[in-house]
Amino acid sequence: MAYLSEAAVEQVVLDHLARLGYAILSDAEIGPDGKAPQREAYADVVLAKRLAAAIEKLNPAIPAEARGDALRKVLATEKPSLVEENRRLHKLMVEGVDVEFYAEDGTIRGDKVRLIDFADVAANDWLATGQFTVIQGSINRRPDIVIFVNGLPLSVIELKAPGGENATLTGAHNQLQTYKAQIPSLFRTNAVLVTSDGITARIGSLTADQERFMPWRTTDGKVIAAKGQPELDTLIEGIFERRRLLDLLHDFTVFGETGSGISKIIAGYHQFHAVRHAVEKTVEASAPQGDCKVGVIWHTQGSGKSLLMAFYAGQLVRCAELENPTIVVITDRNDLDDQLFGTFSMCRDLIRQTPIQADSRDDLQSALSRASGGVIFTTIQKFSPATGETIYPMLSDRRNIVVIADEAHRSQYGFRAKIERNTGKIAYGFAKYLRDALPNASFIGFTGTPIEKDDVNTPAVFGEYIDVYDISRAVEDGATVPIYYESRLARIELPEAEKPKIDAEIEELTEDEATTEQERIKRKWATVEALVGSEKRLSMVAADLVRHFEDRVAAMDGKAMVVCMSRRICVALYQHIVALRPDWHSDDDAAGKIKVVMTGSAADPQAWQPHIGTKGRRDLLAKRAKDPKDSLKLVIVRDMWLTGFDAPSMHTMYIDKPMKGHGLMQAIARVNR
Template sequence: MSLNESVIENVALDWFEGLGYACTNGLLIAPGEVGAERDSFGDVVLVSRLREAIWRLNPAIPEDAREEALRKVLRVGSPSVTQSNRAFHKMLRDGVPVEYSRADGSIAGDHVRLVDFGDVTANDWLAVNQFTVVEGQHNRRPDIVVFLNGLPLGLIELKNAADEDATIWSAYAQLQTYKAEIPSLLHYNAALIVSDGLQARIGSVTANQEWFKVWRTVDDEDGSPVEASKTALELEVLIKGVFARERFLDLLQHFIVFEEDPDSGAVHKIIAGYHQLHAVNAAIEETVRASGMADRNVAREGIGQYWVGRMNDGKPGDRRAGVVWHTQGSGKSFTMLFFAARVIREPAMQNPTLVVLTDRNDLDDQLFGQFQRCHELLGQMPVQASDRADLRDLLAVASGGVVFTTIQKFLPEKGEKMPCLSDRQNIIVIADEAHRSQYDLIDGLARNMRDALPNASFIGFTGTPIEKTDANTRAVFGDYISIYDIQRAVADKATVPIYYESRIAKLSLNAAALPKIDAEFDDITEGEEQNRKEKLKTKWAALEALVGDPKRVALIAQDLVTHFEKRQEAMDGKAMVVCMSRRICVDLYEALIKLRPDWASAKDDDAEQEKGKSCVVKVIMTGSADDGPEWQPHIRNKEKRRKLANRFKDSKDPFRIVIVRDMWLTGFDAPCLTTMYADKPMQGHGLMQAIARVNRVFRDKPGGLVVDYLGLADQLKHALATYTESGGKGDPTYDSAQAIAVMLEKHNVASDMLHGFDWDKWTTGTGAEQLKLIPAAQQHIYEQQDGKPRFVQVVTDLSRAFALCAASDEATEIRDDISFFQAVQSALKKHNPNTQKTPHQIDSAIRQLVSKAITTEGEVIDVFTAAGLKKPDISILSDQFLSEVRGLKYKNVAAELLAKLLKDELNIRTKRNLVQSQLFSEKLKKTLNAYHNRAIATQEVIEELIKLAKEMDAATKRGIDLGLTDDEVAFYDALAENGSAREMLGDAQLKVIAAELITQVRKSVTIDWTLRESARAKIRVLVKRILNKYGYPPDLQDAAVQTVLKQAELICADVETDRI
């Protein structure tokens, strides 16, 4: 049995059946069938099942109100798929709002439930394969649709694991087609799945390709999440991990959120990852335990690099819920949001008050903004304390509320002790980055919080681990309850790896003093806001003077320009420069502008004002009127900084380099940021937080790079030691020397494959000489065993490594070689239609470099031009063209080129003429097998291919000679395949039969006729009747009917849509 999509479908349905779903084929419930559950193919909701669920789940609501709720669900559609999806999800989660009259005449407001989130068995679960949907002029048949109470919440698109061209990303492309052509199905969707049977990804209706993510956990026998084995099929893990009925209800209710961009208005739908869902659920259990509000026991074992469970020594009522450590860039803010929304709805917590705590105003604003934009999930609007008095007023409530504040607002009035603001048990303090020095229970700010909220429970979220020696943080929050480390985040493609490159600007400094200065300054300024801290930085004065020496700044500016421009050639991205002081930020800006005047910013920070200009670099810092005129152009208010932040996040905006001191180093996500230039003493968590700015996933970004100008290697080692001591796995950074080593190794392999071939003319020759090198190099590669696939792969690996270290001296030395290798690789790939890659398999930066490398005098080298031929159009089989192919100098290139053209032509014919395509395909396969096995010489294979080309050309002309259309020729060939029938009836009679067949079959096909046996039987009877009518030999009819049916499937594939 061959492996195909239907086999994968059936296996998937078996898994759904094992989870308690009913399973059926879409044909059995299609309109017109005995078991029909749809009035038309345009219906995407199984209305009878939905009506039954509404009646069953809402017995106390009047029938008219229930019918009105049903109508609202069915009318959810709007011009925007995203807006419709958002509106429906609110109905799904919260119920459909209705009004009805009470017995006394008053109006009652209520919500009609569509789903019972508390009882799995109260719902109707169904998985349907081959579910045809017709909308407008489009007819599509998704592979598997998952229904909950008749609502199509899951959509799974499958591709064949055995077909190298059918990948999960071709399944993703199919989903985008559904979104455009049958949007009504997407209005109700909760989760989209793509898979080839082996790989599998889950995403939302708004997710780009890079945000379709893997799911790695399933439930064990006691219901706890466990990591699937490495040999488990990703599709099986995803189906069992996401669609297990209790899990799916949990996901629908608590772990889907819509966020609207405040500037563009674009809405993004976010589905929690497996690490977020499990972490939040464990955190809920621990919070209930720590608060003493109810007894919980959720002890679990660690499960490899992804760990979630009960913290060590956690006791009921100890008010320490624990710490969630999820590495930077893996969605920590959303994890906090999901936790907040989930704990608000936790019955045991009795409508808790949440206090969300940060240690800086800008972080408070960022996190508050995100919670505010996602308030629908919270079920309430969060509030932000403006000062100490406002904080006390906000906490003086009986229950409920989500309050944002900085830790500094928990300071008592001068000379007084911190008063008790509330002694309720159901107050939860949620701390962002729960490892700061402020959390000191003796006389620090944590003591003030305990005095103000003596019975509150504390939970911390952090992107970096707690140091072993940090007893304060553990005393306040407890130990870890979930760890999602760098190794797993990179493996899941939740983040990209970070590479480290040392380019130290020589300076006489005591390296050992750098971290001490940083740490001492933090201790001295504990509890101070940023403006006050600025005035206290006297400790940095001497060091700042050395680092900011004009000669050194000029040296760094020159290196930075060179490095950035080289890096831009290999990887299009943005850069952040971190300086020690605001003075150095401004001085570096001036030094950069001196070298590149066109990089200067316009006075107006409006993007429209700068459209069409370079405006590459800007400084982002705070300040006041006292700072002097030379600094004023760089000092902006909060609103202007917010607009610039959005511009920097836009990969298309010309604003490409930002210079900062402290701003944007934490809580700032710019996925297109690829490089950080560090020229500031940093250590520990601050260093780890800063470098993580470059680890965000973005399109085909292979990794981020940190360039060190000050000597941070020791601090990185110390931070890494803390990381590994805490149980995390995976290096936070990779030395760029690793990328250089890989690049040089792959360069050697590629060079060895071209041993004996001279490509010096690539750099010294004329355009024509460069052009001629490519087919000659192809010939050289073709002559080697498996030369083509080996060369393509090694150059791909080489290009990836080069993109990560393009500015290094080693990369510069071999740059020209790489451009030549890429040009040959590009030509090789053009020759072979079977080496198709997904659009995102090779980094976009690498593709740009390839394009640049193979450009000569403004023209991109084309494979036909390089081979010495004019690029053919539809006349590829003309005698002139075949003669030119025969005369090509490089015979291997000629053979590969002609084989490609014939395969392309066969692909076209396969869709129209079954008999012709099978005949010619066999001949081509036989010839190429002999060629690849070296059974015949290259010149012989060219002659065989030319002979085949002429036969194909003759077959095309035969239809013209017979006076038949392409479709009629296809049926004619199906009838004439048996030679005796042709001899008996003659060409004239077969032409008449073919013409009538095409006319009658087109009239008779219906939607899904190829899948319905009853419809196929009807077509068979029709064909036999026509054959009998014209005296087609009875003993040959069965074979003819089967061939005609197969041909009809090909020709009518698009007829169904035309008829609808």
């Protein structure tokens, strides 16, 4: 069998980069001891002469002294941690370096020195070099390939020879971690890291663990390379095509605070290309002759849909054709509104502004009265007309408003009129009221589950699919993990004559209907709830659940979520479980192995009160549930946390309520991270 050496793999990659327009020079040529040295010492990782030349070329109107100040700000390390320093330099690369200088009239003037020209790819200096030697103290390291733009090292590629004994992605990833620890200066301006064994290939950010190094399976976003095909060529073409690399750096990179510090996030290929396609469709839909329907993006839960929406908003803000649009982000629940708002707030540098939340109809009206700009969060219920009215007042007739609807396929978005049984009044779906309020806005829907075949509302409001990233592809890419179903039965005891009636009632139960529909099925729900929540049955469920969960965590450490039919059952099941395992209980919210997460009020029964608490309590429990080291292992919910809650350590879900369709899909996605 032919053996391909690491040097041969390296040369293949360098040849590919040359075809993409990079100059290829070896460290033997440009190193301190080379024929044409471009750095003074092996400790220097920025090619200062190239950077100085680029700064002069890109900023001819700024005095040489100010350009020199900008160069010094880049070369000098200012932050104690590598990630913080990387964040600082990322901002300088994207936004420019602030400088001050004396103008000709003697006044002090401020300006920005550009380090990279993001508009004109060819105006930059593109270089790739192999075996780039870096010496810091007594440490001597030689990364395989380093890619420079204007003398700044933007990428490190670590390669292994296919078929070698230690030639694995894990080995390449570990080597990058060693480099980060031993020669951190090389990573101060890093944009992307790449690992490959010559066949498989992965891209990750400076802070990504191995699990978050992902494949890049397309070059154009239309043709997806099949699983099992060699990945390295597609990744190099897909990321390092010069326009794409600049876009990834400028528009698809964010830093966020996590429980363990700052995290750097780079868009995956599915997010990168979905945003590009969506922006094109938005420009078409919002044009004077456009139909205001941008389309629907279906990206399965757990694949980064919230970040996708933020990247999309960032692109809209920069889109000249939209003339500084106003972006309205709509969810159908307050907790989802808070979660999405948190993601957008984290991305405020990308969207160039701080988003706001409209807490009332008056807030919404005030926020939309502006001439342009703004990112406004609100819930769909704010678009309900005042009592006794069927028309919602117009808030703005501008065309440069884009409405982003999260979970766009829900039944609330209908246009059809419904007659309320109790009052005989006509009520419409929220889509009509949205159109009343924003008659010329363009609408885009994001969903984590597919549009159902009989759903006519979603295409009518938003249009057809723009991009699809389904469960099978997410699992193939490692963006989500496979889900396995295990049936466990806890019998409901009831007379034979009642069984057909109960079956029919369960079939009709759903929690996604409009409020009037919920009223109609309350009686049916109550009948089934009483049977499901009987003491004898809950005792069986608790015993089975405890036994199964203890076996599960003995095999694989992690956490679980229990989904119950009602708040009463949540509390009752909790009591049955702690009767079996008293040491799992604690009155302290910061302690204990099991908790109920639910909302409520002072009017609820006394036995429920310890489990209700405030938003602060729920936030504390969410933090505990997401921390794999925390003692909280089991949470019981009715509908809290079934959408938008991301806890990778949560590997098991026990469902003990009727669920179907997208509600079920969203729930089980809590354990696919």
